[in-house]
Each structure stands twice: as structure tokens, then as C-alpha cells.
Amino acid sequence: MDMIKTHSGKLRAIGYDASxxxxxxxxxxxxxxxxxxxxxxxxxxLKNASAAWSYYRDNIEEEFTASRVSGKPATGGKNPLDDLFG
Structure with missing residues (x-):
């Protein structure tokens, strides 16, 4: 799936698989x-919205169920650089 980079609110990239x-x-x-x-x-x-974050929140986040497909692992509140720079 091709992703389109964006900087709208908390969105950083969006993509769609039509098939x-x-x-x-x-x-x-x-x-x-x-x-x-x-x-x-x-x-x-969404792709053409002037405020993609608002469109996402109002028309997608509230209307469809999300499946998390990736993300950063939980660090338990610890900064990963603490091990390097103590």
C-alpha cells in the first residue's frame, strides 16, 4: 500500500488499498x-481534506473500528537513551 505523508494534527501518513x-x-x-x-x-x-486530522476524527475514527497493525513498544515510561547516558 502506498502511503502519503501528511502533517495534519496527529496524522503522519495515510494510505488506501482499494481492492x-x-x-x-x-x-x-x-x-x-x-x-x-x-x-x-x-x-x-480524507486525502483531499484541507484539515485531514479533523476529517479523520469526525468521519473515520468515530465510524469504523481500528486494528492496530504496528507501533512503538511500550517503554514503561523509561527513556530508551537512559541506558546509554545514565
Whole structure:
């Protein structure tokens, strides 16, 4: 799936697989979410929205169920650089 980079709110990249009707969003916290059964018109509207983050929150996040497909592992509140720089 080709991803389009964006910097709208917490969105960092968006992509769509028309044959599977899957929308994928990558967020600033490193999480990637996929939404199934998303119509092509929703994708076009998101891709062309002047405020993609608002469109996402109002029309996708609240209307479709997300599956987390990747993300940063939990660090338990510890900065990973602490081991290097103590």
C-alpha cells in the first residue's frame, strides 16, 4: 500500500488499498491503524481534506473500528537513551 505523508494534527501518513477497502493511518506516536470496509469516497475525502486530522476524527475514527497493525513498544515510561547516558 502506498502511503502519503501528511502533517495534519496527529496524522503522519495515510494510505488506501482499494481492492481490499482498507484504510491505513500512521500517527505521530508511531502507531499504525487499519480500518476495514472503508469506501473509496471516504479515502478521497480524507486525502483531499484541507484539515485531514479533523476529517479523520469526525468521519473515520468515530465510524469504523481500528486494528492496530504496528507501533512503538511500550517503554514503561523509561527513556530508551537512559541506558546509554545514565
Amino acid at each position: 481490499k477497502r482498507i484504510l491505513r493511518v500512521e500517527l505521530e506516536d508511531g502507531n499504525a491503524l487499519e480500518y476495514a470496509n472503508v469506501g473509496e469516497s471516504i479515502w478521497r475525502n
